[in-house]
Amino acid sequence: MRNARTKFILIQFIFNLEEINKRHITTSREVNVVHQKKPLSSPLVSSNLVRARPDWFLRSVNNFRLSTTSLSILLTMNPSLSLLFLLSFLLLFSSAVSFQSDELLLNDNDEFEGARSSPGPASVTPPVRRRPDLDISSASDSKSVQFSLEHSLGDSEFSVAGTFTARLKSWTHGGQTLTKLRFTRNAISDAEKGLFERLLKDDDFYTIRIPSNVLNPSGKDYVLSSVRARCLPRESLDEHFVIHTDGVNVLAVNYGSYGGCHYPRPLKSPSKWSFSSYTVLKNSEQAPRTPTFVEQIIASETALEEGLQPPEKSFWAKYWMYILPLGFVIMNAMAQAMNAAGEDQNQGGQPSQRAPAVRRR
């Protein structure tokens, strides 16, 4: 009983902790949006420099909050555990104060921007398609490419809504891949806002598209994706891109809201008419190799043995479990009938010796 209560308290603490985390995320999102709304012409490096500070700042703040909660937990803990917590707290704090470089690293393998502060780490694998043995340092050349995101509000024509900027890496083995994707959304015009409001009212689709070949965007092939407009509004319009690439080709873009979007979708207007975007770049995973065994022969032998069917059982061996209870029931019934008859006979006389014996059984 007492154990359960302490458990409940713990759960509550963890719950608090989660809430704090969430709050932190929402604030950090806003920060991101502010920077993404910067005009496109601003050089990449400088924007990155500006970004770095609030990120670092928030992380330290977050750590501090974590530590305060862990302190409060400490009070309910036994000494050995609390020591452990204290240690981890110290570690956390020390990392928070340590120097954070704001240098722009060209070759970091961070392929998603904006989703950096997201809670669930998106599963991102390095581009290993067809070249499983390559490493990052073998990149000989990298240049920047831009391609536009177009959107359609309801049945309207597609119009440019934002720009993706990515680094194109050429490998010495031949072939190119996209890395370091950045996304800038254009501000929503009043006309678009009107259209979007109508979409929200009709629960219609908001459609976006990206050229399937980013090097040659004039091609006719686009990858499309749509979402019910009512899925997007939170505080602002939260959108989440997952771009599946294969080399320089975009296979598909998955577009949707950040969180869930369950069926009776209520009409909700965002408090802020701007998009907050998260983009993730995804490459194909490699299938693990089929395991091979030396002792395969032995295994197959045992499998065969297992596969051998047991010898055919006789009628009794198969169905004894049905017949035995039936026999008992009948015997019981007969015994009772006999008993009744016996009692009838022995009425007033000496009780039978057998009857109690049967009853005992």
Added chain:
Amino acid sequence: MEARFLLGFLLLLSLSSFAFSIYEDQVGLADWHKRYIGKVKHAVFHTQKTGRRRVVVSTEENAIASLDLRTGDIFWRHVLGKNDVVDQIGLSLGKYVLTLSSQGSVLRAWNLPDGQMVWETDLQISNPSNSFLHVLGNVKSGRDSLSLVCNGGSIRAVSSIDGLVVWKNDLSIDGLKLKHVFQPPESDTIYAIGFIDSSQIALYHINAKTGELLKHATQASSVDLSSETSAISSDSLVVLDSSRSNLLLIKFTAGIITYHKLPLSDIVQDFSGLAELIPTKSNDIFVVKTPSGVAFKKVKGDNELELIGKADQAGIVSDSLTLSEEEQAFAVVHHSNNAISFQVRINGREVLTEGIKIEGHRGHVKRVFLNNYVRTDKSHGFRALIVMDDESLLLMQQGEVVWSREDGLASISDAVVAELPVEREGVSVVEVEHTLLEWLKGHMLKLKGTLMLATPDDMAAIQAMHLKSSERNKMTRDHNGFRKLIIVLTRSGKVYALHTGDGRIVWAHLLTPLLQSERCPSPSVLTLRNWRVPHRKALQENPSILLVGRCGAGSESHGFHLIIDSYSGKELETQILDHSIAEVVPLPLADSSEQKLHLVIDDKLNAHLYPRSSDSLEVFIREMSNMYYYKVENAKGFIKGYAFKKGCSTGSSAYCFGTRELWSVVFPSDSERIVATARRKINEVVHTQAKIMTNQDVMYKYISKNILFVATVSPKATGGIGSTAPDEAWLVAYLIDTVTGRILHRVTHQGAQGPVHAVVSENWVVYHYFNLRAHRYEMTVIEIYDQSRADNKDVMKLVLGKHNLTTPITSYSRPEIATKSQSYFFTHSVKAIAVTTTARGITSKQILIGTIGDQVLALDKRYLDPRRTANPSQEEKEEGIIPLTDTLPIVPQSYVTHTLQVGDLRGIMSFPANLESTTHVFSYGVDLFYTRIAPSRTYDSLTDEFSYVLLLITVVVLIVAILVTWAMSKKKDLQEKWR
């Protein structure tokens, strides 16, 4: 103690289900196997000398079979497979059947009595083209006789005894196509006639013993010679020109070629349209078939023609049958409603006319093969093999159909399942067939069988009794759902209803003549679906089937739909649609009379709703915002998803809806080609969402009806196995949500290539492909689990109502999924793959694999578990996890087809019975095979061999024993009291 017992019991249980197999005497109890051959295209009769009358046929399913002419039974049969098309068959030496296949490159000899292959010769033809086989009767070098295979401009002479190429002669002339080879009697010279570039006639004299070219002559011709030819005598030839309106009579006398051009309008009265030349053999007779009739002509002198007979109606004409030097017989068959008139003409003279009644569902006559026999009065008698529209084969003799074979069933293209009628009270369906004596006898036999006293004869009798027992063949629904109708559609457009009890044909209908009209010139049925499945409201209505097809060959031609009653096959409604048909999408909705809603997508991507009633429209519009449609364009390499919207582009019909593109996935054409797609069955039932792990943890299955599995391979790997290096081959497997186009999972297999076969069920997909690095076939399983529900295992949350189990699932939420995957080697290549389905989805699953040997293997899904580890812990073993092996075991007992083969296996279908443990399996190819299997054994019913008699005897014995002991104890009591 108890725990140990439980453990042992569990182990026993897990072991016992490893072996799914049946005993020898159970064969044929639940299963049936039917053998067919397909649509006959060549027939060679073998009726001389031997006592057994037989005909050797080759079919469009590439089967070669020897049939009994008296009964139509198959003596032997070989299915060559779809890559080995039979070009021609012939007899040689009176004991071998020669087949020329694969565009004239493979020649095989089969032993006539038993069908064993005697020899096979690869003729190594560089550019296979239209080739023909000529068996020479006269060339005798010892006991041998030569067979000539002509292919384009080359001739090969093959010895009939051992298949060695005796000589070959490549008449290296570009554009030469040999058309005819003949050898005058008692001559060592072979004459080969051909055309060079369709404009020159060429004649070659070749030594029959050595193949040496003796002489040749060419002659330019003024007309284009690319059409049919017919050799009418040893030195003359009749050719139709390419416009099919002129005849050319070519003569070769003493090495000089002369020809005469004869306009057909001069030869045949009222000639119009296109003519056909029926192949004949010598005798100066040729047969011209025109749309208005058939004319028999004899050549007299140099270029005079004489009309020796004509048939006014155009009918089907058989090839010529040589009766003697002078006489040639032809069969001409006309069709008039429900009867055919069969004429035999010798040298154009009518000698025999018979009228024969034929069932209406067979359609018209397609082909006739004529054969003669000697009657008791020494005159000529004639019999004919007739191939009908529905691909069935009939033998006609003396004005009667002697036997018929439903060979259309060899080309099933689609199948659905329908229920049988409910047995109503007062209507006894079974006839009273058992007298009391028979009944007693039967039970005595059964008793003997159970007590293992039966002799083999008795066992056979028991089995026959089992087979005869009417219970499985009743025409009514049974409680267990074992009796059903399998409704199949064949390539010829015929629909058959087969009874699951014994595979007999309950009804059959050929649909194409029903539909043929001016608006619908050449109807072809594409698919069939369940239209009405009687359910709650419409229980009294008969179930019905929807058939959808096209009126022409192109995808833009008009469609039609047809509804037939599934009890009787009666046509209920026919409609020629004013739009084309690209796809039929069955919806999980039904209107008030339980007719299922279907969307027909046309080539302009409009959706048309059927049935057309305000009721169905209402049902559809209510759900329209939640309907999505996707289309896979294999050739263009993309998948697109659509939503429906009101108002379509072509008309203003209320039942027509437009589509709007929502998403697209574009596979780069330089690195990926779509080779396979698979999705879950629309009516599959999943029993539980949760899967309990060994450590009492719960995993939630990601169950979505909208998962599409797509496999792509690199463009270089689309060829055959071995055509590409492992470095250039890869296979990418995708799991795509078809509502949003979201790629849920993507995985690349390096060094792998197709063909890919896949099956999707519940939350997993199993696919089969070739691994070039390991030089073996592989099967991979991917299981998908829903992580967003993972916290639901907290009991506290469940109590407090904080779980999200009741929240609706939507594709628009970002899925948090986890996948588990494992690959295993598999020995066989696979022709088809399916999974067992049961009524409630509780029973464990088996994967049904159509192997290269045309058998169906039931592989337990537990072998394809991604959680298998090399050394499973005790708990895992208890759960039934099998130790990891790199290869999937093939247990011989797990072949559901036991010893039988389903020739040229193309599809496997599994559908549930009412009994949860049992599922029906129907596999089809050239043969049909049906059985019932219980993947986890029949845990919910007593098995067939349960002996009720023995149970009764046991009960009786027990009662008697109790009575006796009771009496004895009373007696004892009494004695004790007297003491």
